[in-house]
Amino acid sequence: EDQVTQSPEALRLQEGESSSLNCSYTVSGLRGLFWYRQDPGKGPEFLFTLYSAGEEKEKERLKATLTKKESFLHITAPKPEDSATYLCAVRTGGATNKLIFGTGTLLAVQP
Amino acid sequence: ETGVTQSPTHLIKTRGQQVTLRCSSQSGHNTVSWYQQALGQGPQFIFQYYREEENGRGNFPPRFSGLQFPNYSSELNVNALELDDSALYLCASSSDRVGEQYFGPGTRLTVT
Numbered sequence: 001e002d003q004v005t006q007s008p009e010a011l012r013l014q015e016g017e018s019s020s021l022n023c024s025y026t027v028s029g030l031r032g033l034f035w036y037r038q039d040p041g042k043g044p045e046f047l048f049t050l051y052s053a054g055e056e057k058e059k060e061r062l063k064a065t066l067t068k069k070e071s072f073l074h075i076t077a078p079k080p081e082d083s084a085t086y087l088c089a090v091r092t093g094g095a096t097n098k099l100i101f102g103t104g105t106l107l108a109v110q111p
Numbered sequence: 112e113t114g115v116t117q118s119p120t121h122l123i124k125t126r127g128q129q130v131t132l133r134c135s136s137q138s139g140h141n142t143v144s145w146y147q148q149a150l151g152q153g154p155q156f157i158f159q160y161y162r163e164e165e166n167g168r169g170n171f172p173p174r175f176s177g178l179q180f181p182n183y184s185s186e187l188n189v190n191a192l193e194l195d196d197s198a199l200y201l202c203a204s205s206s207d208r209v210g211e212q213y214f215g216p217g218t219r220l221t222v223t
Contacts, residue, residue: 004153031209034211034212036214041199041217041219042216042217043115043117043201043203043214043215043216043217044154044201044214045214046211046212046213046214049211087153087154089153089154091209094167095166095167095208095209096159096166096167096208096209097142097144097159097167097203097205097208097209097210097212098144098156098159098167098169099144099146099154099156099212100156101153101154101155102153103151103152103153104153
């Protein structure tokens with residue numbers, strides 16, 4: 001069964017303290033790995049798509065990387081406004097856009 | 112460019128009732144997917160509509176149904192509401208059946 005696991009469940013950082021979030025996946029055939037940011041009570045906001053092992057993408061303080069078994073979201077020198085839940089999702093192929101999500105990592109950045 | 116919009120924002124229903132949620136896709140997008148997100152969980156795929164036809168379904172019972180209209184907006188209908196249907200319902204649109212998905216703000220449904 002296709003599965004996505006995110007760790008840690010929650011992470012508390014001081015402003016400027018860099019860290020990484022992990023997303024490990026077990027799927028029959030990866031057709032894309034997606035990172036989203038979700039603020040409380042809001043819809044997920046698209047961040048990155050990664051398609052193949054070795055691929056990296058960056059946006060401001062965020063950098064996403066992909067291997068054959070997992071993805072990392074690196075946060076460099078975070079600010080309080082980076083506080084949110086970060087969701088990882090995979091698409092496993094076929095003619096649908098079904099995404100399988102992990103349960104997310106709740107990030108809190110303290111000033 | 113207009114993003115994905117959903118209505119209503121919040122809704123309270125009684126067990127056994129029926130509900131209709133609405134979604135307007137982002138400009139230029141022809142595919143809409145619906146997800147259910149329980150508190151503290153990741154979104155779960157309900158179904159997808161592409162060019163007015165259902166194009167994939169998750170593990171949800173038939174009382175969850177939908178429609179897509181010629182302008183690519185969509186409705187999610189849930190019959191015989193149960194307490195466990197309480198959740199945030201998210202709509203996402205994409206430019207094709209396998210494109211990147213952009214989510215709306217969601218509809219918070221509470222079933223009492």
